[in-house]
Amino acid sequence: MIFIDNEGHTNPKLNLALEEYALRHFDTSTDYLLFYINEPSIIIGRNQNTLEEINQEYIDDNNIHVVRRVSGGGAVYHDLGNLNFSFITNHDGKRISNFKKFTAPVIRVLNNMGVSAELKGRNDILVNEKKISGTAQFSTGKRMISHGTLLFDTDMSEVTKALQVKMSKIESKGHKSVRSRVANISEFLKTPISMEAFKNQLLVGLYEASEPFETYKLTEAEWQAVYKLKADKYDLWDWNFGRSPKFNIQRNKRFSVGEIDLRIFVEKGHISECKVFGDFFGRKPVSDIESLLIGVPYDKVEITKALKNLSVKEYFGDLEKMEFLNLIYGND
Ligand SMILES: Nc1ncnc2c1ncn2[C@@H]1O[C@H](COP(=O)(O)OC(=O)CCCC[C@@H]2CCSS2)[C@@H](O)[C@H]1O
Numbered sequence: 001m002i003f004i005d006n007e008g009h010t011n012p013k014l015n016l017a018l019e020e021y022a023l024r025h026f027d028t029s030t031d032y033l034l035f036y037i038n039e040p041s042i043i044i045g046r047n048q049n050t051l052e053e054i055n056q057e058y059i060d061d062n063n064i065h066v067v068r069r070v071s072g073g074g075a076v077y078h079d080l081g082n083l084n085f086s087f088i089t090n091h092d093g094k095r096i097s098n099f100k101k102f103t104a105p106v107i108r109v110l111n112n113m114g115v116s117a118e119l120k121g122r123n124d125i126l127v128n129e130k131k132i133s134g135t136a137q138f139s140t141g142k143r144m145i146s147h148g149t150l151l152f153d154t155d156m157s158e159v160t161k162a163l164q165v166k167m168s169k170i171e172s173k174g175h176k177s178v179r180s181r182v183a184n185i186s187e188f189l190k191t192p193i194s195m196e197a198f199k200n201q202l203l204v205g206l207y208e209a210s211e212p213f214e215t216y217k218l219t220e221a222e223w224q225a226v227y228k229l230k231a232d233k234y235d236l237w238d239w240n241f242g243r244s245p246k247f248n249i250q251r252n253k254r255f256s257v258g259e260i261d262l263r264i265f266v267e268k269g270h271i272s273e274c275k276v277f278g279d280f281f282g283r284k285p286v287s288d289i290e291s292l293l294i295g296v297p298y299d300k301v302e303i304t305k306a307l308k309n310l311s312v313k314e315y316f317g318d319l320e321k322m323e324f325l326n327l328i329y330g331n332d
Contacts, residue, residue: 001087003203003215004034012038012067012078013234014226018218020070020233021226022088023138023145032088032216033206035199038078041065042162045073045136049174049244051298055164056330064162068240071136071145073123074177077162081154081184083199086147091139099123099135102146106133109205115188123148130183152198153186172247241299242269253327257317262327266298284314293328300329 004026006018015036022032041064044050053075054066078084087102103119110117110125117133120126125133125148135148159182186192193201207213218226233239246268252261258279265273274293276286289310296306304325312321 001031001033004032005215005217006034006036010037010039010080012041012043012065013230016067016069017230017234018226019086019145021229023143028090028142034086034088036084037080040079041067042075042077044068044075045175046070047072047175047245048075049172049247050241052165052170052172052174053163053177055162058161066240067234068243071138071147072175073136075163076134076149077159079154079158081152081195083150083152084147085150086145088143088145090142091144103135105206109202112205113201114190115185127183127188131180132183132185151182151184152195153184156182170247170249172245174245174247238269244269251327251330255319255323257319260327269297271296271298286315289315303328
């Protein structure tokens with residue numbers, strides 16, 4: 001097993017691009033291990049509806065990245081106190097993969113540090129009934145990634161705030177995250193250590209089984225290819241938000257002008273259908289608004305742009321534009 005040096009990068013989009021690049025292009029005759037730590041971010045599962053998983057307002061205000069990964073499963077929060085491990089190996093041929101094979105060595109090292117970690121369910125690692133790690137897998141062709149988080153000293157109040165969703169009625173076939181009680185590994189250590197020391201102990205522990213330790217440094221050309229994958233995929237709204245399974249939103253609110261009831265259907269991240277109902281006395285037909293919105297990405301900035309020239313008062317009487325935009329976008 002060769003250890004991949006990520007050169008200390010903490011941009012989640014770059015780290016996920018590096019991981020996917022290694023999966024697809026590195027030597028298939030050997031296994032690799034990669035560690036990465038991300039600055040504050042939410043990492044969404046492959047088949048999730050991003051908007052259903054995040055607190056958009058909080059994320060915008062606090063500059064938290066939102067990135068979709070290639071593996072399935074739920075949404076997790078990362079910060080500099082969370083260490084990710086990733087095994088890149090040949091596919092073991094099983095359709096429902098064997099998480100145990102990859103979590104067992106990590107659990108063994110944690111146990112040796114005096115932390116009573118155990119695998120629970122199919123893919124969570126728990127200590128005292130609290131989750132300290134979530135794992136996921138992805139395979140393509142001959143190769144697969146088995147990766148997981150390790151909450152070491154993450155800011156736990158951020159986890160709940162960033163993942164708390166405010167959106168009213170939203171319906172989709174997207175994979176829903178499974179909320180758990182979480183804890184940091186550092187709470188269970190008798191002698192406090194730094195993240196750097198934890199990382200090194202984990203690395204040494206994982207290699208204990210006698211294998212020679214070899215580190216791989218990417219060439220300049222390989223880094224360039226990783227940056228290209230980042231730019232072509234992980235940096236894009238289309239991948240992080242647009243790729244969500246189709247969903248629909250129903251929102252209604254009573255204003256002084258009357259009640260407005262809104263139904264929006266979103267496919268591939270774009271509004272495919274929109275209906276505005278209400279008991280207001282509009283002067284102009286609301287179908288004008290509906291047609292302005294069709295085809296627009298379901299995104300605050302894009303919706304605001306699409307309705308830039310709309311005079312809300314001509315349709316709803318005494319209603320502020322901001323109130324209408326908030327209704328469409330889901331801010332209460
Ligand atoms: N960082 C982290 N680690 C463990 N558990 C977390 C974390 N952040 C949030 N949570 C809790 O897990 C649930 C979601 O659990 P759920 O089981 O739905 O999803 C997962 O575990 C996915 C793990 C993906 C691991 C990848 C490895 C490298 S990149 S991300 C969430 O609602 C919180 O309660």
